[in-house]
Amino acid sequence: MSSLLLDVSGIDTFYGRSQVLFGMELRVNAGEVVTLMGRNGMGKTTTIRSIMGLTPAATGSIRFRDAEIRGLAAYRVAKLGVGLVPEGRQIFPNLSVRENLVATAANRRGETGDNGWTYERVVKLFPRLAERAGNMGNQLSGGEQQMLAVGRALMTNPHLLILDEATEGLAPLIRQEIWNCLEQLKQAGQSILIVDKNVDALTKLADRHYVIEKGRVVWQGNSAELAGSADIQHRYLGV
Ligand SMILES: Nc1ncnc2c1ncn2[C@@H]1O[C@H](COP(=O)(O)OP(=O)(O)O)[C@@H](O)[C@H]1O
Numbered sequence: 001m002s003s004l005l006l007d008v009s010g011i012d013t014f015y016g017r018s019q020v021l022f023g024m025e026l027r028v029n030a031g032e033v034v035t036l037m038g039r040n041g042m043g044k045t046t047t048i049r050s051i052m053g054l055t056p057a058a059t060g061s062i063r064f065r066d067a068e069i070r071g072l073a074a075y076r077v078a079k080l081g082v083g084l085v086p087e088g089r090q091i092f093p094n095l096s097v098r099e100n101l102v103a104t105a106a107n108r109r110g111e112t113g114d115n116g117w118t119y120e121r122v123v124k125l126f127p128r129l130a131e132r133a134g135n136m137g138n139q140l141s142g143g144e145q146q147m148l149a150v151g152r153a154l155m156t157n158p159h160l161l162i163l164d165e166a167t168e169g170l171a172p173l174i175r176q177e178i179w180n181c182l183e184q185l186k187q188a189g190q191s192i193l194i195v196d197k198n199v200d201a202l203t204k205l206a207d208r209h210y211v212i213e214k215g216r217v218v219w220q221g222n223s224a225e226l227a228g229s230a231d232i233q234h235r236y237l238g239v
């Protein structure tokens with residue numbers, strides 16, 4: 001097994017006849033935290049949907065753990081170990097917090113051993129969820145819903161955790177809780193691909209960054225390079 005976990009190369013993705021991704025590429029190594037940034041409508045969510053098989057890429061290659069996954073159905077991609085926290089959270093409104101977490105749990109026996117995520121481990125990471133265990137999904141605040149969405153993805157024991165708009169619409173203190181949680185996951189060796197707009201938090205947390213414009217990577221580099229590239233931040237991220 002190479003240390004290359006996810007290798008997206010040269011993918012074109014369409015909605016009907018409208019092309020959104022043009023030779024999109026991106027790599028995540030095992031243990032890395034990588035970001036995908038860019039203004040609204042540039043193709044970040046479409047890239048993630050292509051990886052997941054929700055909006056299949058028409059051409060190119062998507063390799064995950066040395067296997068080609070382009071063309072696989074989304075449930076199979078999830079089963080191979082890609083855990084998604086989708087834009088807008090999409091938790092189950094009529095299930096309790098506990099039910100939301102256990103409903104999607106997957107124990108890839110033999111792979112995760114004793115290190116697998118359990119309900120107990122998730123609520124230790126997010127103590128707020130323990131207090132809300134019996135509440136329905138639709139009774140939670142936005143921040144609690146996002147914690148639940150992250151916990152739900154972790155319960156699948158993903159090799160790669162993907163977050164689309166990790167902190168969008170959340171209050172500053174709640175955002176900070178999400179960043180702290182992601183930092184803890186990183187320290188534990190979790191590989192993560194994040195879409196978010198908070199450049200400062202992302203340069204602190206992540207190892208490498210991709211900036212996308214109109215469905216193409218226009219810049220990539222490490223956190224020091226991004227922090228030092230005021231022109232890139234201004235031109236492509238509106239900072
Ligand atoms: N379901 C869809 N049908 C048609 N066009 C879409 C659909 N979803 C997104 N698009 C278009 O694809 C482009 C990229 O969208 P998206 O990947 O959601 O961007 P981002 O996540 O970077 O904001 C936008 O121009 C958007 O209008």
Ligand SMILES: [Mg+2]
Pocket residue numbers: 044045046087164
């Ligand atoms: Mg999006």
